[in-house]
Every structure is written in structure tokens, then in C-alpha cells.
Amino acid sequence: METIVGLGVIWLIYTIYSHFSEKRNNSTTYNSNNPTQSRVYTKPKPRLNVQQADITQITLSSEQKSLFDRVENSNENIFITGKAGTGKSVLLQYLRQNSTKKLVVVAPTGVAALNVGGQTIHSLFRIAPGFLTDDKLRLSNKTAYLLQHLDTVVIDEISMVRVDLMNSIDYLLRKARGNDMPFGGVQMVMFGDLYQLPPVVDDEELHKYFVDNFGGQYFFNSPAWRQSSAKVYELTH
Structure with missing residues (x-):
């Protein structure tokens, strides 16, 4: 019996030692300027967005290549x-x-932006959430410099973009670039399905305002979009 217990203790000690040895091998040690202070930092595992993982291996269809x-x-x-x-x-x-x-690639929500490796529209343009009008918008020198040097803005999940947000994008691009063309002359490329999520308008008065002033709450109700002579292309396969 004593022999069995002794072997059990030895096995337990070996298991614990092996566990911590493995963790130590997967870590790096950082020594500060004070030699008495040492900390162990575990190397973070890289994360891949599932939708982006194999994108370099893809071959476009003739339809995609044309677009x-x-x-x-x-x-x-x-x-x-x-x-x-x-x-x-x-x-x-x-x-x-x-x-x-x-x-630059942007999307109306954080989740949508993460899925395409981009950022939110509000983050890029430094726009506060909520109902938007031109007098509420501010353009910093840093944001203006960035917008001045863009060729193209790509927006994913465009069906979720509300008309006032679209108007704000147009206003800030025109102002930053000193160009009165729609969207300041920047090429706009939109991706989305209008049969999916619509823009959020949870106030009856706000909905009425959008209908009365723009004909609706969707991105395509924006005057800038109508002035931009945008072309619509549908992927079918």
C-alpha cells in the first residue's frame, strides 16, 4: 500500500512539473532595469478573421474581376x-x-467593420452617434489631412447607413477637400443587400423628418448619392 501511495505522489509531482515546464516554454521573460524584478509574459496567440484567412488564395470569377x-x-x-x-x-x-x-474600408457597425478588416464610419470621420446635421459636424486637421489624400471610400453593409449619416460623409469630404462635387470628388464604392438590415430609425418624428426632407431614411435618399450618378451592379453567382 505504501508503495502504491508513493508512486501516486511521484506521478502527481511529475504531472505538475510537466504542466508548468510547458507553460514556461511558451512564455518569454522580461527583466526590467531592476534585476530583482522579473515578470513572465505569455506570448499571445495570433488571431485571424475567418473571412480574411484565405483571401490571398482566392480566384475571382469573371463577374467579380470585371467589377x-x-x-x-x-x-x-x-x-x-x-x-x-x-x-x-x-x-x-x-x-x-x-x-x-x-x-479605406468602413462599415456602420463595429462588428461589420471587424469582419472586413476596416473601421466604423463614425471612427474614420470622427462623427458622434445620434441624429446628424451639418452644424453638429467638426473637422479636425488630422481628419481633414486623411480625407484629402483618399482616392476611394469603400462602405460595407450600406443598407444600414442612414440618410443623415450619408449626408455627413458627403459634407465632411467636400469640406476637407475644398471640392463641391458629390463626396468631394472621392470615389464611393458601396457593398450591401437592401433586403437585409435597414437603417435604425426608432423615433416616429425622426422617421417623418427623413421622409419629408429626403424621401426616406436610406442612404440612396441622400442628395449627394442622387447627384453622384452612381451605378448599380448586381453579383449573381
């Missing part, structure tokens, strides 16, 4: 739509990684 070339070789404003599974996200990711233009 990529159109974006790349023109200043045309474009709305790319299509049902789920037709390749909108793949084309967007390919465009983000392979375009020679100075472009």
Missing part, C-alpha cells in the same frame, strides 16, 4: 449588391488587399 477592374480603373461611384453567397465579401476583401488606390 474589380471597373473600380480600379475609373472614378465611378458604384453600388455592388447581390444575394448572400454571391461573392460580395470576397470581392471587397480582394479589393482591400489588391487595389493600388488609396482607399
